[in-house]
Amino acid sequence: MQIARLIAVESDLDFVWSAYSNAYQEVVECQFGAWEGKLQRSAFDEKWHQGGFEVLQLNGTSVGAVWVTNEGAFLQLREIFLAPENQGRGIGSQVVRQELEKAQAVGMSLRLRVLKQSRAIALYERLGFTRCGETQDQYWMEAI
Secondary structure, eight states, rough: EEEEEEEOOOOGGHHHHHHHHHHHHHHHHHHOOOOOOHHHHHHHHHHHHHHHHHEEETTTTEEEEEEEEEESSEEEEEEEEGGGTTTTSHHHHHHHHHHHHHHTTTOOOEEEETTTTTHHHHHHHHHEEEEEEEEEEEEEEEEE
16 A cells, blocks of 8 residues: 655645544544534644645545654654544554654654544554553653
8 A cells, every 4th residue: 555645735724624623523522522613623723834744645535644743852743634434444554654664763752642532542552652641631652
């Protein structure tokens, strides 16, 4: 499976927001009781305007997005999400493995935060992440 990673541009905004909201709505509702659309869109827009998102494509079709930043001491997988119809197909695993390889190549760990109610925790644990901290709502996870 060949996944293309394209730097997100303004014309990708609608797709990326749609994939983000469709991927996160269920876990947000489970954890917090409601999806507050305006609040979620505002938080997303703040992230988007920082730049650095990549659109993930499979066979020329956009399937999700990823956002990774270099924090100096570690790389941070800030976001990875797939449109629900593309989840469970190994796409996310492949992208996370790519990021793990990049981190290892530069001698850094890869860290992420994940909502405590997220099904993705099991995926991250399978890929070698361990919990290294937590807040009320999230776990910090790290792979070295």
